[in-house]
Amino acid sequence: DPTRQLIAARTRNRLRADASRRALRQPGSNVFAIQACSGAVSDTFAAMRCRPGEGFVGRVIQTATPIIVRDYRQEYPDSPFLAAVEEAGVRSFVAVPLKARGVVIGVLAVDSRAPHAFREEDQQLLSALADQASIAIENAKLYEQVRRHAEELEAKVEARTRELQDANRLLEDASRHKSEFLANMSHELRTPL
Secondary structure (H helix, E strand, O other), rough: OHHHHHHHHHHHHOOOOOOEEEEEOOOOOOOOEEEEEEEOOHHHHHHOEEEEHHHHHHHHHHOOOEEEOOHHHHOOOOOOHHHHHHHHOOOEEEEEEEEEEOOOEEEEEEEEEEOOOOOHHHHHHHHHHHHHHHHHHHHHHHHHHHHHHHHHHHHHHHHHHHHHHHHHHHHHHHHHHHHHHHHHHHHHHOOOO
C-alpha cells in the first residue's frame, strides 16, 4: 500500500495533474481496478473497474501503448465511463501501461479538468515513471511472496521443532525407564546371590 500511494502521489506531482490513478489487474481475472489515487478523485471514479477495450484505459490495456486524451467528451462520446468522467469534471488524460515481463499488469493515468492539458512530453515522462513503477510493483510483489514463504517455512520449522522436542522427551522417558528397570533388575539379581 505505501508503494501504491507513493507512485500515485509522485506521478500527480511530477505532471502537475489534478489527480492520478493506478489500476492493476485483479488476480485471476481480466478486470483492472483502481488500487491507488492521488488528488481530487470522486468515489464513483475511484470505484471504476475496466476491461480491455472499455474506454480509453481499456484501449491502453488492449494495445499496451500510451494514450493522450485531449478532450474526453469529444474523443470518447460513447464511453461507458462518460457519466463518471463528467461527474468528476475531468476533461483530459494521459494513460500509460504498466508492464512486467512483457504483460500489461496495470495502467498509470493522470487527469486534468482542463482540455488539452497534456503534451507528448508529459506522455514520455509518464512512460518513464511507469517503467519505474512497474519495477517497484513487481519488487513489492516478490517481497510479499518471499515474506509469505518465509512465514510458511518458519511455521513448518516451528512445527517440526515441536515434533522433535516431543520425540526427544519420549526418548528421554524411555531411557530413564530403561535405566530404572536395569537398576531394579540388578538389585533383584544381586540380593539372592
